[in-house]
Each structure stands twice: as structure tokens, then as C-alpha cells.
Amino acid sequence: xxxxxGIRPRQSLGRRLDxxxxxxxxxxxxxxxxxLTAAPIGLPGQAEVQASIALASVFFWSLFRPxxxxxxxxxAVGLLVDLLGYAPPGVSVLTLLLAHGLALRWRRVLxxxxxxxxxxxxxxxxxxxxxxxxxxxxxxxxxxxxxxPGVFQAAIGAGLYPALATLLTRAHHTLAEPEQx
Amino acid sequence: MIRxxxxxxxxxxxxxxxxxxxxxxxxxxLGKADAxxxxxxxxxxxxALAPIFGVVAEPLGSARAVVDxxxxxxxxxxxxxxxxxxxxxLRKWEAVALALDAENATLKANLRWIPDPxxxxxxxxxxxxxxxxxxxxxxxxxxxxxxxxxxxxxxDERGLVGRVTELGSRSARVLLITDMxxxxxxxxxxxRSRAMLVGTNGPRPRLMxxxxxxxxxxxxxxxTSAEANAFPAGLPVGVVHYSGSNVPEVEPAARLDxxxxxxxxxxxxxxxxxxxxxxTLRAQGPERRR
Numbered sequence: 001x002x003x004x005x006g007i008r009p010r011q012s013l014g015r016r017l018d019x020x021x022x023x024x025x026x027x028x029x030x031x032x033x034x035x036l037t038a039a040p041i042g043l044p045g046q047a048e049v050q051a052s053i054a055l056a057s058v059f060f061w062s063l064f065r066p067x068x069x070x071x072x073x074x075x076a077v078g079l080l081v082d083l084l085g086y087a088p089p090g091v092s093v094l095t096l097l098l099a100h101g102l103a104l105r106w107r108r109v110l111x112x113x114x115x116x117x118x119x120x121x122x123x124x125x126x127x128x129x130x131x132x133x134x135x136x137x138x139x140x141x142x143x144x145x146x147x148x149p150g151v152f153q154a155a156i157g158a159g160l161y162p163a164l165a166t167l168l169t170r171a172h173h174t175l176a177e178p179e180q181x
Numbered sequence: 182m183i184r185x186x187x188x189x190x191x192x193x194x195x196x197x198x199x200x201x202x203x204x205x206x207x208x209x210x211l212g213k214a215d216a217x218x219x220x221x222x223x224x225x226x227x228x229a230l231a232p233i234f235g236v237v238a239e240p241l242g243s244a245r246a247v248v249d250x251x252x253x254x255x256x257x258x259x260x261x262x263x264x265x266x267x268x269x270x271l272r273k274w275e276a277v278a279l280a281l282d283a284e285n286a287t288l289k290a291n292l293r294w295i296p297d298p299x300x301x302x303x304x305x306x307x308x309x310x311x312x313x314x315x316x317x318x319x320x321x322x323x324x325x326x327x328x329x330x331x332x333x334x335x336x337d338e339r340g341l342v343g344r345v346t347e348l349g350s351r352s353a354r355v356l357l358i359t360d361m362x363x364x365x366x367x368x369x370x371x372x373r374s375r376a377m378l379v380g381t382n383g384p385r386p387r388l389m390x391x392x393x394x395x396x397x398x399x400x401x402x403x404x405t406s407a408e409a410n411a412f413p414a415g416l417p418v419g420v421v422h423y424s425g426s427n428v429p430e431v432e433p434a435a436r437l438d439x440x441x442x443x444x445x446x447x448x449x450x451x452x453x454x455x456x457x458x459x460x461t462l463r464a465q466g467p468e469r470r471r
Contacts, residue, residue, distance in 0.1 A: 038311070039308070047312050048314055051313070070197070078205070083222060085312060086312055086316030089211075089219045089222070090205050097202050100198070
């Protein structure tokens with residue numbers, strides 16, 4: 001905690017709670033978004049939207065605030081996606097953990113780049129994630145699945161990222177910033 | 182908390198991700214080895230979330246109603262004309278149906294026809310879309326003291342929706358007829374030819390294995406068949422429609438993309454209920470009756 005020099009407010013209980021809430025913001029909002037997209041809204045391609053939201057927020061937070069999106073939280077988010085749907089358990093967990101690992105690895109380069117390059121990187125991750133998910137699900141149910149939904153999922157993810165990233169960037173500088181507590 | 186030196190803590194932090202990735206593989210193997218465990222975990226989560234989903238579904242439903250109302254207002258005039266015309270047509274058919282119903286009743290009385298037992302049913306609200314990318318299912322909120330069992334048949338106001346495949350204490354999952362794993366014995370109404378309705382995860386399931394030489398005709402009505410003792414005969418399923426690549430598909434009668442409320446019918450059929458759930462049924466039987 002004492003990494004930065006300088007004068008800081010006293011560590012009162014309220015402030016500590018506030019900081020914890022800000023640290024928990026990425027994980028909890030992701031879970032909330034997943035629950036909302038599980039509700040029968042009647043969106044076309046709702047399942048794909050749900051999977052893409054999980055991927056996009058895990059990628060975003062792992063890239064820009066990895067301390068608030070540790071691997072354990074990624075694991076929990078993946079488990080939630082798997083159990084909310086009918087997919088074999090573990091598939092989304094693995095996909096999201098891989099995306100998290102990639103984001104951490106590219107972090108040093110990507111954080112300094114503009115939005116467009118981050119988006120491009122995410123499109124790559126989304127395509128890879130859809131492919132991994134398709135292959136693993138096919139393997140686990142012993143049947144070659146049609147690739148259509150996977151392609152659709154990657155496309156939805158690529159299209160959804162800019163909108164979601166705009167919202168998350170705003171939250172990143174305000175709500176999810178523990179230093180502002 | 183245990184105090185660790187900084188290098189140890191860093192090493193542990195680096196290890197978390199590989200360990201969790203290994204755990205994900207373990208989870209997959211576990212889910213494959215013990216399908217029941219996965220199902221139980223899923224239903225435990227669904228049970229916990231069902232009340233929340235129920236609360237969320239309420240405002241979403243009213244929001245959707247507002248949008249629908251607004252859309253309908255614009256097409257009020259043309260809709261009215263269409264409905265009046267349809268009403269005229271249906272009135273004619275109503276007379277025919279009543280006459281046929283009366284005739285049917287007399288014929289059945291003369292033949293000493295054994296009537297099908299009237300099925301009991303419960304109505305449940307659809308609270309979540311529980312499919313995922315590679316499956317089609319919905320989650321129902323059924324309340325804590327429900328009498329729903331696995332294998333019960335879900336219908337909406339227009340036709341067949343699917344079957345109950347997973348059951349929790351206050352929620353139930355219904356596998357839709359469009360899911361890839363759905364196989365339903367059907368009868369083509371005009372030719373009385375039997376066929377299987379095979380889900381593809383797409384909006385329209387496919388017809389397969391129909392009687393040799395009796396191609397399903399475009400626009401033919403499809404109803405369930407009592408074969409295999411999984412469904413009662415004659416539940417409306419949909420209408421045959423040939424796809425672009427000349428494959429006979431069925432346009433479902435039920436509005437599967439916007440299910441709000443479904444009825445779960447208990448026809449007392451245990452034809453294709455998996456053995457495991459039959460065992461639990463037997464085990465729970467005396468307890469339930471108490």
C-alpha cells in the first residue's frame with residue numbers, strides 16, 4: 001500500500017471500505033452485467049453478447065487495472081458464465097484466464113498505445129477466444145459444432161468493445177480508482 | 182494474515198495464473214467425468230439467482246410492454262383491418278370446428294373410445310435465457326414447493342416449447358426444441374408420416390428420418406407423436422418450411438424468441454427420462470408424499 005511517497009489521509013474504516021469497494025468494482029460490475037444479459041430481454045444474439053461482455057471487461061480491466069482484476073476474480077467470472085449457460089463447465093474459465101494472461105503480457109506495450117490499437121488487439125483476442133471456446137466445446141461434447149455462432153460471437157465482441165470501453169474508461173478514472181477514496 | 186517476504190509473495194503471485202489455468206482444465210475433466218455434479222452446481226446457482234432474476238424480469242417486462250405498445254400504435258389501422266378480415270375467416274372455421282367436435286364426440290361415444298387423461302399443469306415465468314452460445318434453454322422460476330419433475334413438457338400459448346431437463350428447488354431449466362440436443366418424434370399432420378425433429382441451435386429445427394417416399398410438404402402442420410412414450414400425441418409443434426438449401430425445417434408454433442410464461446404439463450410419461458433422475462424420483466417419492 002505504501003508504494004507512493006506523500007501525505008495521504010488517515011486509514012479510517014470508512015476510507016478502507018471505500019477503497020475495497022473501488023477495488024471490487026470491476027469484478028462486481030462484470031458479474032452484474034452478466035446477470036442482466038441473462039435476463040430474457042429478447043435481444044438478438046443475447047448469448048453472444050453475454051460472452052463478449054465477459055471477455056471485454058476481463059480484457060479491459062486486466063489491461064488497465066490488473067490489481068482489481070486478479071486471476072481469482074477472472075476464474076469466478078468464467079465460472080459464472082459457464083454456470084449461467086448450458087456449456088460444459090470450465091470452457092469460459094479457461095478462455096477468460098487465457099485472455100487475462102495475454103492482456104497482462106501485452107500490458108506494457110498496449111497501455112501506451114491509442115484506443116485503435118487496443119481495439120485491434122482485442123479483436124484478435126476475441127477471435128482467438130471464440131475459436132478456443134468452439135474447439136473446447138466441440139471436444140467436450142464429442143461433436144463438431146457449426147462454426148457460425150463462434151464467428152458471430154467474435155464479431156459481436158469486436159463491435160461491442162468500443163462502447164463498453166468508453167463506459168469502462170470513465171469508470172476506470174473515477175469509480176474504480178482506489179486512490180480517490 | 183501470514184507475513185511472507187516480498188520475493189515469495191511475488192513468486193506466488195506469478196504462480197496463481199498457471200495454477201488457475203490448470204484448475205480450469207481440472208474443472209472441464211470434472212464436468213465431463215461427473216455430469217451430475219455440473220448439473221447440481223448449475224441448479225444451485227440458478228436457485229440462488231431465481232428470486233433476483235424474478236425481480237429484474239418485472240421491470241424489463243414492463244419496459245418491453247411499453248415498447249411493444251408504441252410499435253403497435255403506429256400499425257393500429259392496418260392491424261385492425263387485418264384482424265377484422267382474419268376474424269371473419271376464423272368465424273367460419275369456428276363453425277366447422279364446433280361441428281367436427283360434436284361429430285367427434287358422438288363417434289368416440291359410439292366407439293367406446295378410451296379418453297386421454299386430462300393432464301395437470303402448472304404455469305411458470307421465464308426468468309432467464311439460460312442457453313449460452315452453443316445451447317438453447319430457458320430458466321423458469323417455479324417457487325419453493327413445486328410439483329415439477331424432469332421430463333415434463335413445456336408449452337406456451339401456441340405450441341411446444343421443450344422439456345424440463347434440470348430441476349432445482351425453486352427453478353427449472355427447459356431445453357428448447359431448437360437446441361442441438363433436442364430430438365422429438367413428430368407426425369406430419371396431412372400425410373400421417375412419422376419423422377424426427379432435430380434441433381440445430383438455429384431458429385428452425387430440422388426434419389429428419391421421415392417415412393420413405395413421403396416428403397414433408399411445405400406448409401404442412403407438424404404435431405408430436407406418442408412414440409417412445411415421451412410426448413402425448415398431437416401437441417402442435419409448427420409448420421414445415423423448406424430452407425434455401427431445400428432442407429425441410431419446422432417453423433415453431435411457439436414464440437421461442439420471446440417466451441414470458443410457459444405451462445408445464447405432467448402427462449405422466451416417463452419414456453425418455455434419464456435413469457439417474459428416475460432413481461432420485463423413486464428415492465424422493467415417499468418423502469414427497471409425506
